Amino acid sequence: MNERDFADLAAGHALNALSDADERAYQEALAGNPHWSSHVRDAADAVAAIADTVVPVEPPASVRASLMARITDLPQVGASEPEPERNSADLEDYAAAGPAPVEPELEAVAVGPSAGSGWGLRRWFTLAASIVAVLVLGFGAVTIGQQLTRPASLVALEQVTTAPDAQSATATTTDGAVVTAHWSASTGQSVLVTDKMSALPSDKTYELWFVRDDTAIAAGIFTTDADGKATAVLQGEFHSGDVIAVTVEPAGGSPDGTPSSAPVVAVATA
Template sequence: MNERDFADLAVGHALHALSEADERAYQEALAGNPHWDSHVRDAADAVAAISAAVEPVEPPPSVRASLFARISDLPQEPAASVPAAAEGEDFAAAGPAPVVAKSDAVPAGSARARSWGARRWFALAASFAAVLVLGFGAVTVGQLFSPPAAVVALQEIEKAPDAQSASTTLPDGTVATAHWSPSTGRSVLVTDGMPALESDKTYELWFVRDQTPIAAGTFTPDADGNATAVLDGEMHAGDVIAVTIEPAGGSPDGTPSTAPVLAVATA
């Protein structure tokens, strides 16, 4: 089993939707490849986040019909043939039928060898079904099981050999941590406890380089004040990463309109 196949199974496991055989394959693959556990966490976190954040609604009947129509188009394996019973045969008197063990050996190109492609469709259908149950239209399947770009960037930085970070804590308890890596050319700000803003305001990121602020994008924390935001542009050694409060959409003239509410020194 390759890593992509395992990621598909991790989705089904998070949804409690694997067959007994697939669950066994999933557990065996995880035991043999513990470094794949990031797929397990990503799938579980996504399902938990959606179930906690989205109010259930009734999906349109047409969506359910469309989903099951697509599933019905999948190729079906023929059921094993069963000999017809002789007329008047007494099944109780005949006793239990003998059980014949099946061989695990599967020739190349057989139904089991082809099943991984069907399993990917199963993961898609199961994910779509979860979206229908948890809140139709709230997210796409890709959003549900693909990490946000900022999280991917943070993971790349943390894996880099030259990864660095610096933090600052404000008097109100807000914690902001800057992560960066010269080799990846990326930088990310992670916040915890940022105060909520009015709907016509946003937080804007800045590189402050030689006393000159350079706009680096906007971000909106979640209800708990948490955010993971990628800074636009390349960070230079010694830059200060600052955050200001600006009109929705960001500063209209490309310069800060307020004093920074936080600043993280990187040197």
């Protein structure tokens, strides 16, 4: 058995997916090659990482049935014609043969499958069993993908609202829009969440500002959806006592970096 084959067995062992014969081969190869133990740790860490990121969910029976149906379609040794006559040594499973004698300096065990030993087929079954085991761990992989592709604004909002010093304040515009500012001095982040903001023509945009010591500091532009909803992260570091304001500016933002109109809403954070 070479090191790559052992790594495959280590993965199957970590998933409890080895046959009895392959488990024996795995244990014997590990005993003869303790320097391969890194593969054992890597496989165990990988399985633990998967288990920690998904919620256990039993996959639909149709998935398991479909997978096992595919396995049965694989060529089986001796399924269509008798195997050639072999002597007793050839018939012995390589895993039961045990490791070859080694020198005291622990050179690699050179145990390997003989022709027609079925190792390739066993590897297919180990792989299939591993896939089933991962499926049983949960279809939470979809959830993981969703987490990884979440908009940056929602990630920032979660970071702000879960900070130990998270604070928020809400203001209402004259036309009934509801605007909530969330901020955290410890993280230096702030996020504005809007609802029912008025739709703007294509040549206009909303712009965010930090009003600090009577100075307006541009903090980015944003647009809303059809319902006037938006989650906008203010660019730049939030300071305690800032007023978070919104103005209507030309598309692309204020050309000179200062507000060109009175704020449509302003939220005090002090």
